[in-house]
Amino acid sequence: MKTIVKSLLAPRKYFMQGNIACAEGALAAGCRYYAGYPITPSSEIMEHMSIRLPEVGGVFMQMEDEIASICSMIGASWAGAKVMTATSGPGFSLMLEGIGYAVMTETPCVIVDVQRAGPATGQATKPAQGDVMQARWGAHGDHRIIALSPWSVQEMYDLTIKAFNFSEKYRVPTILLADEVVAHLKESFVVKPEIEIYNRDKTLTETPFGTQEEDGVPPMPCFGQGAQLLVTGSTHNEYGIRKVADPDVQERLVTRLCKKIDNHKKDICLTERYFTDNAEYLFVAYGISARSSYAVVSELRESQINAGLLRYITIWPFDEETLKECALEAKVIFVPEMNQGQLVLEIMRILPHQKVIPIPKTRGEAIYPSDIIKVFRKYHE
Amino acid sequence: MTKIKLTGYGGQGIILAGEILAYAAMLDGKxxxxxxxxxxxxxxxLTTSQVIINDEFIASPFVEAADILIALSQEGYDKYYSQVKSTGLILYESSMIIPKDFPRQYAIPAVNVALSELRSTVVGNMIMLGAFAWITKIVSKRSLISAVKDNVSSKFTEVNIKGIEIGYEKFQEIFKG
Incomplete structure (x- = not known):
């Protein structure tokens, strides 16, 4: 249920690190359980939660590893709490099995992945955007998740709140796909007096795993409330009873798990456009790469070049319609990413007849405006 | 928009200095x-802090071509002096750095002054910030001091504030010369 609450922090301007803003956003959204295992460059989130959760009546748990962390928070979510964990690439890989379990059991939870240079342990203190496809497809089986990509300290706060709201509303694991730069960036951001939050529907029901509609989200009573709850990662009917050989139940469940997201893209998909009307050169970017792209677009506009930026705030599910609209008049579409080309694959699939140019960078550094300009010059007569 | 790079080695307080500077700019309303x-x-x-101060939203927070370089180690100076705009400014720690040719640069003995006047080995960073504030007027001394009060543990507030004040007062002759 949607409700307006007062912010936890006094409303004013703050100067904060992205990770701390993320933790404060979680607390403001109502997060009262955190289970985690520290890992650079996400550790400040955990450290801050360990100090702040007891202050607001919440519970903080340092677990023995990331598998235990995600399982612990799934349990806490079923006990009725709003829950979060934060990690980086290596830990995120370990959490994927649990994320799949949360998808199947429709357990609201927020996972922050502060991306660092990989694969494997890679460069722990250096930034990357290498987990874009892992966030989408990492858990096995056909499924949907929601992933949001912040580009500022302000959004480390705002999008963490949004992640909780989506997670509660759609009963789906929601991933805040940050990167090392945004996480460690310090800049000013504003806390408003009130925020909008969404609390899950805890109505007692006999069918917490099914709805009449094929894209519905059932209420989620929690343990101790009196519902006879069966929670299982195996295929189950609307009552939660295991049906591991029934093709109809399997089809109905998987279809609903996907359609409850797909059919609500208008609500979930957030994008921002800068000068995209009639843009001849369209930049499509997310996270910190979008900040550099924005600097480039502003510079090009000053030299009368018709450039625009489409920024993806929600990466998954992917908003196809907005991309098609913005690309209508584009001669070239550039996609700067701190990986060897991940989201660009989606863009090439959606715009098969247009010139889509990846701008990859995997040097353990952010993409700077000069990296983007260099590639742009090759395509601008 | 002013793009500033601070560089030195780990332990000199480069990251803290960058944060104090940016925080002070916020207090000044930027x-x-x-x-x-x-x-x-x-x-x-090598440790580096990239600081941008602007009147409106900062698009890219990265400092590629810097307007100002504050260097506290030779390694940092060597790596970044060529990336400073030719119209820019360099402040460097004179006891640590042998400078190269650059149109506008000043040698600041911040580490020696910290030792002789404050008996501290670690406030060279604040002395540099004080000197920076005096010559550039980009941030006010008052905001720098408030930034220290808000961000440095109370045990070390006093020595850091003294560092800023000394840096602000002491090198005015050097800058005039």
């Missing part, structure tokens, strides 16, 4: 950002 870069070791190794 938009500001700070990015700290450091290796995985706690002390030693």
């Amino acid at each position: 938009e500001s950002s700070a990015i700290g870069e450091y290796g995985s070791a706690a002390r030693g190794g």
Whole structure:
């Protein structure tokens, strides 16, 4: 249920690190359980939660590893709490099995992945955007998740709140796909007096795993409330009873798990456009790469070049319609990413007849405006 | 928009200085950002802070061509002096750095002054910030001092504030020369 609450922090301007803003956003959204295992460059989130959760009546748990962390928070979510964990690439890989379990059991939870240079342990203190496809497809089986990509300290706060709201509303694991730069960036951001939050529907029901509609989200009573709850990662009917050989139940469940997201893209998909009307050169970017792209677009506009930026705030599910609209008049579409080309694959699939140019960078550094300009010059007569 | 790079080795307080500077700019009513870069070791190794101060939203928080470089180590100076705009300014720690040719640069004996006047080995960073504030007027001394009060543990507030004040007062002759 949607409700307006007062912010936890006094409303004013703050100067904060992205990770701390993320933790404060979680607390403001109502997060009262955190289970985690520290890992650079996400550790400040955990450290801050360990100090702040007891202050607001919440519970903080340092677990023995990331598998235990995600399982612990799934349990806490079923006990009725709003829950979060934060990690980086290596830990995120370990959490994927649990994320799949949360998808199947429709357990609201927020996972922050502060991306660092990989694969494997890679460069722990250096930034990357290498987990874009892992966030989408990492858990096995056909499924949907929601992933949001912040580009500022302000959004480390705002999008963490949004992640909780989506997670509660759609009963789906929601991933805040940050990167090392945004996480460690310090800049000013504003806390408003009130925020909008969404609390899950805890109505007692006999069918917490099914709805009449094929894209519905059932209420989620929690343990101790009196519902006879069966929670299982195996295929189950609307009552939660295991049906591991029934093709109809399997089809109905998987279809609903996907359609409850797909059919609500208008609500979930957030994008921002800068000068995209009639843009001849369209930049499509997310996270910190979008900040550099924005600097480039502003510079090009000053030299009368018709450039625009489409920024993806929600990466998954992917908003196809907005991309098609913005690309209508584009001669070239550039996609700067701190990986060897991940989201660009989606863009090439959606715009098969247009010139889509990846701008990859995997040097353990952010993409700077000069990296983007260099590639742009090759395509601008 | 002013783009500033602070550089030195781990332990000199480069990251803190960048944050104090950006925070002070916020107190002055501006938009500001700070990015700290450091290796995985706690002390030693090249450390850099990128600070941008602007009147409106900062698009890219990265400092590629800097308007101002504040260098506290030779390694940092060597790496970044060529990336400073030719119209820019360099402040460098004179006891640590042999400078190269650059149109507008000043040698600041921040570390020696910290030792002789404050008996501290670690407030060279604040002395540099004080000197920076005096010559550039980009941030006010008052905001720098408030930034220290808000961000440095109370045990070290006093010595850091003294560092800023000394840096602000002491090198005015050097800048005039």
